[in-house]
Amino acid sequence: MNVESKLDTGGATLSAQEQQLLNEFLAENQLFYGPDPEIMRNHSLSARSPGEERALTMGLDPNRMNLVRGRIGSALEEAFTMVEQTGVAPGAKWGDLVSAVFTASGDMSQIGPHGIAVFASVCHYPVRFVRKYWLNDPSVGVRDGDAFIHNDSRFGNIHNTDQSMIMPLYHEGEIVCWMAATIHEGECGAIEPGGMPSIAESKFDEGLKMCPFKCAENFQLKRDLVNFLQNSVRDPKLQLFDMKVKLHAVIRLRERLLAVIEEFGKEYLIATLRQTLEDTEAEVRRRIGEMPDGTVRINTFIDNDLREHILGKWPLEVTVEGERMIFDFRGACPELRNRSINANLASLKTCLMSNLAIYVWPDLPPNQAVFSPVEVLTNRNSLVDPSDEAPVAMSLIPLFRALGAPAQVMAKFLYCLPKRYTAINAPHYNQPATFVYGGLTQHLEVTGNFCADINGNGAGGREDNDGEHAMSPVFGAFADTGEFELAEEELPFVRLVAQQLTKDRIGFGKHRGGLGYEQIVTVKGSNMFGFMTGQCGAKHPSAYGLFGGYGCPAYPLAKIKDVNIFEVMDSNPELVKFSMIDLMNEQAIPGARYVMQDAGMNFELAGEGEVYMICQGAGGGYGDVLERLPEDVMRDVEEALLSPRLAREIYFVTFDEQTLVVDAPATTAARAAERAARKARGIPFDAFCAAWVKPEPDPALPYLGAWGPNDGPVIANPPGGVRVVMAPDAVDGVMLSNPKDRRIAELEAEVAALKAKLAAA
Amino acid sequence: MKICITEYLRIDLDAERWECRRCDRDLGAARDNYKRGLLVHDRDPREIHQPLIDPTKYSYTFAPDPAYTALLEYYCPGCGTLVETEYTVPGHPPVRDIELDIDSLKEKAAQWAAEHGGTLPEPESLHRPAHARHQHKHS
Numbered sequence: 026m027n028v029e030s031k032l033d034t035g036g037a038t039l040s041a042q043e044q045q046l047l048n049e050f051l052a053e054n055q056l057f058y059g060p061d062p063e064i065m066r067n068h069s070l071s072a073r074s075p076g077e078e079r080a081l082t083m084g085l086d087p088n089r090m091n092l093v094r095g096r097i098g099s100a101l102e103e104a105f106t107m108v109e110q111t112g113v114a115p116g117a118k119w120g121d122l123v124s125a126v127f128t129a130s131g132d133m134s135q136i137g138p139h140g141i142a143v144f145a146s147v148c149h150y151p152v153r154f155v156r157k158y159w160l161n162d163p164s165v166g167v168r169d170g171d172a173f174i175h176n177d178s179r180f181g182n183i184h185n186t187d188q189s190m191i192m193p194l195y196h197e198g199e200i201v202c203w204m205a206a207t208i209h210e211g212e213c214g215a216i217e218p219g220g221m222p223s224i225a226e227s228k229f230d231e232g233l234k235m236c237p238f239k240c241a242e243n244f245q246l247k248r249d250l251v252n253f254l255q256n257s258v259r260d261p262k263l264q265l266f267d268m269k270v271k272l273h274a275v276i277r278l279r280e281r282l283l284a285v286i287e288e289f290g291k292e293y294l295i296a297t298l299r300q301t302l303e304d305t306e307a308e309v310r311r312r313i314g315e316m317p318d319g320t321v322r323i324n325t326f327i328d329n330d331l332r333e334h335i336l337g338k339w340p341l342e343v344t345v346e347g348e349r350m351i352f353d354f355r356g357a358c359p360e361l362r363n364r365s366i367n368a369n370l371a372s373l374k375t376c377l378m379s380n381l382a383i384y385v386w387p388d389l390p391p392n393q394a395v396f397s398p399v400e401v402l403t404n405r406n407s408l409v410d411p412s413d414e415a416p417v418a419m420s421l422i423p424l425f426r427a428l429g430a431p432a433q434v435m436a437k438f439l440y441c442l443p444k445r446y447t448a449i450n451a452p453h454y455n456q457p458a459t460f461v462y463g464g465l466t467q468h469l470e471v472t473g474n475f476c477a478d479i480n481g482n483g484a485g486g487r488e489d490n491d492g493e494h495a496m497s498p499v500f501g502a503f504a505d506t507g508e509f510e511l512a513e514e515e516l517p518f519v520r521l522v523a524q525q526l527t528k529d530r531i532g533f534g535k536h537r538g539g540l541g542y543e544q545i546v547t548v549k550g551s552n553m554f555g556f557m558t559g560q561c562g563a564k565h566p567s568a569y570g571l572f573g574g575y576g577c578p579a580y581p582l583a584k585i586k587d588v589n590i591f592e593v594m595d596s597n598p599e600l601v602k603f604s605m606i607d608l609m610n611e612q613a614i615p616g617a618r619y620v621m622q623d624a625g626m627n628f629e630l631a632g633e634g635e636v637y638m639i640c641q642g643a644g645g646g647y648g649d650v651l652e653r654l655p656e657d658v659m660r661d662v663e664e665a666l667l668s669p670r671l672a673r674e675i676y677f678v679t680f681d682e683q684t685l686v687v688d689a690p691a692t693t694a695a696r697a698a699e700r701a702a703r704k705a706r707g708i709p710f711d712a713f714c715a716a717w718v719k720p721e722p723d724p725a726l727p728y729l730g731a732w733g734p735n736d737g738p739v740i741a742n743p744p745g746g747v748r749v750v751m752a753p754d755a756v757d758g759v760m761l762s763n764p765k766d767r768r769i770a771e772l773e774a775e776v777a778a779l780k781a782k783l784a785a786a
Numbered sequence: 787m788k789i790c791i792t793e794y795l796r797i798d799l800d801a802e803r804w805e806c807r808r809c810d811r812d813l814g815a816a817r818d819n820y821k822r823g824l825l826v827h828d829r830d831p832r833e834i835h836q837p838l839i840d841p842t843k844y845s846y847t848f849a850p851d852p853a854y855t856a857l858l859e860y861y862c863p864g865c866g867t868l869v870e871t872e873y874t875v876p877g878h879p880p881v882r883d884i885e886l887d888i889d890s891l892k893e894k895a896a897q898w899a900a901e902h903g904g905t906l907p908e909p910e911s912l913h914r915p916a917h918a919r920h921q922h923k924h925s
Contacts, residue, residue, distance in 0.1 A: 317894050319886035326875055328854055336854060336875055437884050441789050441891070443898040445912045488793065489913035529838060530848060535793075564851035566835065566873060572793035573868040578835040579855075581846035610840045621844035648793050649868040675834065700866030707825025707861045710880075717828060719877030726853065726875070733879040 060179040060413050064153045068374045070302055070397045071130035080296035093289050093297040097126055100281030101137030104274040108206055113266040115512065116209030119477035120504035124274060126298060127152050127203040133393040134298040141501040142382055142391035144207040146375040148189050149393055150181025151237040152203050165239060169195035172241035172272055176213065177234045179413050183372050184420050185213050185231050186220030190271035194282055196291050202298055204278045206271040211474030214258040215418060217628040218463020218473025223331035223559050224627050225418040226363040233257055241272055259463065259473045305394035312386065313398065314348040321437040325430055328565035330364040331419055331625040333744050333764045337408060338730025339426050343434050352377060353402040356735025360411035360758035367411040368420035374401060376427035383502055384432035386446050404739065404756040412758065419559050421457045428499040429455030433571055451485030451538060451571035453499045454642035456560045460546055464554030467517045477507030478641060483539035486532065486574055486647030492539035494526055495641060517551035522603050527640060529668050533675050534574030534646025535653050540666060541641030543605055547590050548631045555631045558582055558639055560624035574646030582624040582639050583609050588617035589634030605638040650676050651696045655687040789895045790909050791884065794869040795820055799892050811864030819882045824860040824869055831857040
């Protein structure tokens with residue numbers, strides 16, 4: 026409970042003195058320092074501190090401030106490189122990390138030229154927590170050389186697998202700023218290995234729950250605490266080494282920033298950090314102000330909660346009024362009380378910031394001020410603003426959508442502007458399409474983590490070009506997909522197909538989205554190792570198109586069980602195809618069990634040689650397919666990205682399959698015929714709606730969210746549960762039954778029916 | 787004055803009308819939902835995202851499930867251009883995706899035109915310059 030909570034005084038009226046006494050008592054006797062709504066619901070910049078006011082009004086030279094900004098950037102890049110080159114986590118090796126500097130008040134001012142801005146942006150919450158609760162607590166305190174660790178996303182994080190090391194920079198007894206290094210560590214002791222447990226049914230299934238606490242004093246890790254953390258996770262080596270790595274990165278950062286103070290003076294550092302934020306915020310307000318007033322909307326739907334299929338609404342309505350911009354998520358799927366895909370509001374906001382910083386205004390410095398002027402509306406107890414009790418271990422499902430969809434909405438405001446900050450683009454693919462793994466390695470070490478394939482989402486088509494293949498993670502521009510041979514040395518699995526672009530899995534359009542790649546893995550050298558995946562979109566595509574472009578396909582997971590593929594390679598190598606499509610369609614290996622399922626696979630052990638296959642996704646397409654240049658269609662065919670059949674059926678190009686020479690007149694005729702066919706089959710909008718729109722969702726669909734207007738009632742029709750309709754201001758979380766219990770009940774009913782049939786026979 | 791809103795839509799600010807940028811077809815009042823001026827087709831999503839895995843063997847095939855996915859295609863009634871696609875749930879009311887304040891737009895457009903010699907730049911003129919690139923070949 027927080028001291029800001031309203032107290033029921035039972036009707037008694039307290040005098041001002043009594044109220045003050047009560048407040049003081051509660052402040053001194055707080056039972057538990059939980060997530061503080063005063064911190065966690067506020068993404069605005071702090072007010073200028075007296076020190077900042079003084080530094081900004083003393084007439085410092087702007088050119089020297091710019092030099093300081095460059096020095097800070099260099100220091101942050103150095104810290105980033107240190108972590109990337111010495112970090113143990115796969116995420117650290119391939120760029121899923123960041124180094125950042127915060128003002129003394131805790132506002133995130135600057136990250137290195139590389140690095141994941143979302144990781145840093147969420148860190149202003151724990152910095153503020155440390156300032157509010159530990160700075161003046163006599164049992165904790167904050168001193169030069171202290172460092173604080175943190176991972177619990179309820180206190181500010183994307184998800185619990187990311188760990189941050191936060192250190193104050195003291196100068197002459199005063200905190201000048203804060204520094205942090207964050208890595209997607211992976212393993213965190215959750216119910217499933219690897220740090221992103223899809224089966225977490227409560228927050229206590231999520232593993233380490235580090236609210237910000239002091240883990241280092243006098244620049245040294247406290248080994249008793251490190252030991253406790255090592256004891257709480259599957260990979261004690263990872264926990265120890267990366268705590269050291271991050272600590273030494275922030276210590277190096279501290280040295281560089283002290284050098285800045287020595288050369289330029291403390292005021293220059295303070296003023297530069299604050300001025301960067303104020304300038305960014307002013308520029309964002311100016312850019313909002315140059316947009317036309319109005320409202321732009323999108324409805325998207327999440328088709329899986331990683332335990333079962335649902336249709337959870339994820340809507341976004343953006344309204345611009347002068348220099349105000351409001352992101353409205355009302356109408357979203359209600360909180361799923363015992364499913365892992367809820368996302369904290371603070372996490373959502375930082376992903377929205379990152380979307381603007383990557384896809385809308387990439388020229389802006391990616392700091393907290395990019396989003397601080399934006400207002401956010403939600404239904405409380407919804408998927409994007411759940412209670413503190415909700416599990417959030419796989420928050421990536423709604424958060425990746427926040428990293429992909431807003432640019433699609435903003436495009437409809439920005440297309441009319443007479444200038445561009447970047448090209449208008451269709452959405453990046455937005456699912457964590459990678460293998461999470463865990464178990465015993467060939468070196469007899471226990472581990473759990475994920476593959477860097479997550480960093481290869483396809484980019485959306487652009488107004489002036491196709492999307493890039495396997496471009497980057499939706500959450501950052503600079504992360505890499507890694508060298509898998511290095512992972513194979515450490516881990517007991519082999520990549521049979523590594524990052525192979527595949528045919529026909531395209532967001533079609535005038536400018537197509539960039540493609541994803543196939544990943545086929547199998548276990549070797551361990552009988553205690555397995556995989557998990559957390560990818561939605563096997564029934565409903567997750568990245569849509571823009572301006573007439575189509576979205577990405579629906580991505581499933583394939584596996585071949587009851588097989589040892591290595592033995593088949595020895596005995597019948599011709600049966601082993603390095604393609605998911607060929608393997609699954611041909612079913613050529615005798616005795617093997619072939620399974621296609623959604624790509625939200627809970628952790629399962631894999632036998633040696635059993636095969637698991639997923640596909641990284643494509644970005645959305647931009648524009649009408651009939652406007653794609655025939656030579657671009659042919660290039661896709663030549664590069665084996667597109668089959669000749671789909672070149673004809675989707676793009677209506679007529680060509681010679683042997684030479685790929687286009688028959689231009691025939692293509693023009695085919696496209697004209699298709700335009701005529703569209704006009705013939707299309708129905709006027711009002712007539713279409715009168716016949717097609719339903720007053721409520723099909724009762725057979727597990728629909729969760731508002732139906733139609735997003736400020737209206739929220740419907741919850743959970744699988745196997747009871748349908749309820751909730752007022753928008755009274756949305757409550759939904760409990761779901763165990764899908765295995767439902768399956769058992771189905772099978773028991775079948776058995777009972779068969780027994781009855783048998784008895785009657 | 788006319789202003790482009792999307793790849794295929796523009797608004798005649800004087801007449802306050804939506805227009806198709808490909809064939810100039812009038813698509814209705816600018817203060818209304820532009821979709822009301824278009825034709826709609828409920829496309830089976832499996833026709834676009836065709837099964838890559840044999841649907842006689844498996845239910846998950848890379849094609850969307852039509853029970854979970856409706857794909858609405860919006861065509862210009864004049865030229866048949868695919869102006870917009872909408873992925874939604876079967877029966878869900880189509881979203882009014884663009885609802886701009888026309889008075890605000892008029893003010894902004896006038897200001898932008900004044901800053902650009904009296905006319906608004908075409909969106910295509912804002913594209914990045916395309917430079918010739920090295921073509922890598924293995925043959």
